[in-house]
Amino acid sequence: xxxxxxxxxxxxxxxxxxxxxxxxxxxxxxxxxxxxxxxxxxxxxxxxxxxxxxxxxxxxxxxxxxxxxxxxxxxxxxxxxxxxxxxxxxxxxxxxxxxxxxxxxxxxxxxxxxxxxxxxxxxxxxxxxxxxxxxxxxxxxxxxxxxxxxxxxxxxxxxxxxxxxxxxxxxxxxxxxxxxxxxxxxxxxxxxxxxxxxxxxxxxxxxxxxxxxxxxxxxxxxxxxxxxxxxxxxxxxxxxxxxxxxxxxxxxxxxxxxxxxxxxxxxxxxxxxxxxxxxxxxxxxxxxxxxxxxxxxxxxxxxxxxxxxxxxxxxxxxxxxxxxxxxxxxxxxxxxxxxxxxxxxxxxxx
Amino acid sequence: xxxxxxxxxxxxxxxxxxxxxxxxxxxxxxxxxxxxxxxxxxxxxxxxxxxxxxxxxxxxxxxxxxxxxxxxxxxxxxxxxxxxxxxxxxxxxxxxxxxxxxxxxxxxxxxxxxxxxxxxxxxxxxxxxxxxxxxxxxxxxxxxxxxxxxxxxxxxxxxxxxxxxxxxxxxxxxxxxxxxxxxxxxxxxxxxxxxxxxxxxxxxxxxxxxxxxxxxxxxxxxxxxxxxxxxxxxxxxxxxxxxxxxxxxxxxxxxxxxxxxxxxxxxxxxxxxxxxxxxxxxxxxxxxxxxxxxxxxxxxxxxxxxxxxxxxxxxxxxxxxxxxxxxxxxxxxxxxxxxxxxxxxxxxxx
Numbered sequence: 258x259x260x261x262x263x264x265x266x267x268x269x270x271x272x273x274x275x276x277x278x279x280x281x282x283x284x285x286x287x288x289x290x291x292x293x294x295x296x297x298x299x300x301x302x303x304x305x306x307x308x309x310x311x312x313x314x315x316x317x318x319x320x321x322x323x324x325x326x327x328x329x330x331x332x333x334x335x336x337x338x339x340x341x342x343x344x345x346x347x348x349x350x351x352x353x354x355x356x357x358x359x360x361x362x363x364x365x366x367x368x369x370x371x372x373x374x375x376x377x378x379x380x381x382x383x384x385x386x387x388x389x390x391x392x393x394x395x396x397x398x399x400x401x402x403x404x405x406x407x408x409x410x411x412x413x414x415x416x417x418x419x420x421x422x423x424x425x426x427x428x429x430x431x432x433x434x435x436x437x438x439x440x441x442x443x444x445x446x447x448x449x450x451x452x453x454x455x456x457x458x459x460x461x462x463x464x465x466x467x468x469x470x471x472x473x474x475x476x477x478x479x480x481x482x483x484x485x486x487x488x489x490x491x492x493x494x495x496x497x498x499x500x501x502x503x504x505x506x507x508x509x510x511x512x513x514x515x516x517x518x519x520x521x522x523x524x525x526x527x528x529x530x531x532x533x534x535x536x537x538x539x540x541x542x543x544x545x546x547x548x549x550x551x552x553x554x555x556x557x558x559x560x561x562x563x564x565x566x567x568x569x570x571x572x573x574x575x576x577x578x579x580x581x582x583x584x585x586x587x588x589x590x591x592x593x594x595x596x597x598x599x600x601x602x603x604x605x606x607x
Numbered sequence: 608x609x610x611x612x613x614x615x616x617x618x619x620x621x622x623x624x625x626x627x628x629x630x631x632x633x634x635x636x637x638x639x640x641x642x643x644x645x646x647x648x649x650x651x652x653x654x655x656x657x658x659x660x661x662x663x664x665x666x667x668x669x670x671x672x673x674x675x676x677x678x679x680x681x682x683x684x685x686x687x688x689x690x691x692x693x694x695x696x697x698x699x700x701x702x703x704x705x706x707x708x709x710x711x712x713x714x715x716x717x718x719x720x721x722x723x724x725x726x727x728x729x730x731x732x733x734x735x736x737x738x739x740x741x742x743x744x745x746x747x748x749x750x751x752x753x754x755x756x757x758x759x760x761x762x763x764x765x766x767x768x769x770x771x772x773x774x775x776x777x778x779x780x781x782x783x784x785x786x787x788x789x790x791x792x793x794x795x796x797x798x799x800x801x802x803x804x805x806x807x808x809x810x811x812x813x814x815x816x817x818x819x820x821x822x823x824x825x826x827x828x829x830x831x832x833x834x835x836x837x838x839x840x841x842x843x844x845x846x847x848x849x850x851x852x853x854x855x856x857x858x859x860x861x862x863x864x865x866x867x868x869x870x871x872x873x874x875x876x877x878x879x880x881x882x883x884x885x886x887x888x889x890x891x892x893x894x895x896x897x898x899x900x901x902x903x904x905x906x907x908x909x910x911x912x913x914x915x916x917x918x919x920x921x922x923x924x925x926x927x928x929x930x931x932x933x934x935x936x937x938x939x940x941x942x943x944x945x946x947x948x949x950x951x952x953x954x955x956x957x
Contacts (some may be wrong), residue, residue, distance in 0.1 A: 260697060260720035264709065271798045273697045274721050285882035347610060347623045347922075347930050359614070364821055365844050370623050421921030429920025438922070442746065444612065447619045471714055491936035494715050547925020563924050570779025571771030572697075572788070574913050575897020576796035580697050 263495035272386045272495040300434035305332035313340040339378040348372030373441040388532035395525035409441035425543025428565040458553040468557030484598040487523030492585035499583035504560040534596035613845035622845040623930045650784035655682035663690040666886030689728040723791040738882035745875035759791035775893025778915040810905040818907030833946040839872030842935035849933035854910040884946035
């Protein structure tokens with residue numbers, strides 16, 4: 258079969274689906290997560306003094322979930338979720354005198370990297386990654402993300418909030434304790450800007466959300482992987498990574514802030530099944546994920562999951578065309594079976 | 608010093624220049640090239656039967672350089688340069704019946720991956736990489752690239768020719784014998800398309816080439832690294848990689864096909880000094896490079912060199928914003944000194 262060039266649904270991004278060599282999931286193992294060796298984990302309970310003061314803490318009191326943050330340099334110990342500023346932030350809050358928009362010197366455009374960069378510690382348990390987490394703990398994670406996103410989006414100079422996760426040293430994780438990161442930026446990222454522009458254009462021309470149209474097509478395609486009441490998971494048409502999958506809320510919504518309580522629980526279950534299924538299929542591979550969401554009514558938020566199984570080399574870096582040796586239809590078939598097994602396995606304690 | 612967000616000269620691509628931790632070149636060592644272990648190198652002399660027949664061979668006869676190619680399955684042995692089709696091509700020549708343009712099924716756009724994918728074996732000597740190569744051998748490499756590019760560009764369905772190089776397993780090289788690759792594609796890559804559009808717009812508005820303007824600015828900046836009569840090397844304003852540098856011909860030209868004999872020699876020297884300088888500074892790091900060139904008169908061809916020293920993680924992959932911990936001005940200072948030493952070292956046998 259000849260290789261196929263495929264364009265992303267939305268982006269001007271092409272991928273070569275290279276099927277000349279038949280690949281099995283086992284061909285991608287040996288990419289297991291390598292632990293970065295750290296003697297003392299700064300995210301484990303008891304080591305709270307090794308991080309900056311928490312901006313948000315969830316803790317239990319009298320069987321009720323309560324919220325707090327670290328005050329006056331004192332670190333709370335009895336947390337179930339903990340958000341802290343990143344010790345080496347890429348983006349930092351505005352100080353007096355900082356200019357809020359890009360400046361230009363002829364061909365050089367620049368601005369201060371204003372914003373926020375926080376770590377969400379997902380559990381007091383070092384290894385409670387989404388692939389093995391309790392569903393209720395993932396509900397806390399999602400609610401804490403909502404709290405922080407809501408705060409960042411209220412800042413005047415924040416144009417975008419990115420939620421992402423790096424799992425495994427090869428995928429850029431410098432600490433192995435279960436955590437995600439949140440970055441608030443003073444610019445709209447180019448990838449999201451391109452999505453937004455296509456969404457708007459599609460809405461004007463067709464009177465509906467382009468992502469709703471994509472979900473409708475893929476839920477009945479050979480790229481479909483899994484669904485529950487609130488969410489659907491599928492392999493995208495033109496993935497840049499082997500075994501890439503995307504997670505969408507079925508109901509049209511722009512931001513995770515719009516999640517109902519039921520949908521929050523459905524998302525928690527989706528994360529558990531998805532990352533448990535991925536772990537089982539490929540022996541706990543390194544991966545990244547990123548949320549895409551903007552507060553515009555024709556936009557449909559979603560999560561893109563990128564297993565870190567390929568090396569992007571000179572061709573990808575200089576052209577923006579990607580070569581993917583795993584056709585998404587085959588990846589979806591393997592993931593579908595693995596997700597199903599994971600769903601069965603957790604049924605009893607859901 | 609606060610981190611700075613910088614936009615690429617041309618592309619809608621932003622980079623965070625993160626200078627919170629002072630980095631020295633030694634912080635980036637330990638990324639040395641790992642050899643992929645291969646018992647028999649298919650690119651070494653004597654093993655020609657392990658590759659497809661050569662599409663181009665340079666050989667010496669009576670002190671003159673001559674050209675040939677492999678005919679009737681017989682492999683020539685006495686080559687100094689050898690081009691062969693890639694055994695696992697991403698793009699393949701058109702067969703009868705293939706359609707030449709993208710097709711669409713609602714939201715799914717695709718076409719056959721038509722084109723060419725060749726390997727240019729840069730020397731009979733396994734380890735004669737550009738960083739240690741004889742200048743004359745690099746002249747042969749450049750001339751062979753010109754020959755193949757000229758052929759590919761004459762095919763009706765070829766819209767772009769990409770020349771790139773992967774050095775070291777971490778940078779995607781599957782074989783360690785000195786080689787580059789050439790891919791001819793039936794689409795214009797998105798990165799190059801975006802450059803072309805800005806070039807055209809800049810020309811209409813300013814009556815000149817935007818890259819000529821960039822060279823003029825950077826040759827006198829703290830990002831300048833090295834120059835000879837024909838070429839200039841500088842660290843770009845918003846590099847996505849630590850120690851990234853770009854190589855431009857000083858004279859405005861769209862394609863390497865326009866290189867004069869003197870410029871070809873100047874480019875060979877530039878490659879030797881650049882990759883020798885990079886090797887010395889960072890202990891032979893893995894890297895990729897890619898040429899950018901299109902046959903349009905307002906475009907200015909160049910080479911972008913990406914040392915493979917950073918891991919792009921969830922934030923980069925989901926937003927298209929890059930975090931670079933090495934400010935290009937500091938990288939340029941280190942590279943400038945290292946290139947100068949390399950130039951001195953090779954002066955006697957140039």
